[in-house]
Amino acid sequence: MRCSCTVCGAYMANSEGIELGCVCPECLHRCKACLGTDSVKDVEQIKALHEEKVEDNEA
């Protein structure tokens, strides 16, 4: 099964290594919708949210 990237619309390649799901070759966005675990947030997304909070605290 192949998915379209929800970020840039490119075809995503299956990633069957460390983490199951798809990875976009263009923007490296990861997809787990095809696995039925879309509610799980990516580590990268969690990092991004955390960095935003840190910036808010410093400002």
Ligand SMILES: [Zn+2]
């Ligand atoms: Zn993409």
Ligand SMILES: [Zn+2]
């Ligand atoms: Zn997918």
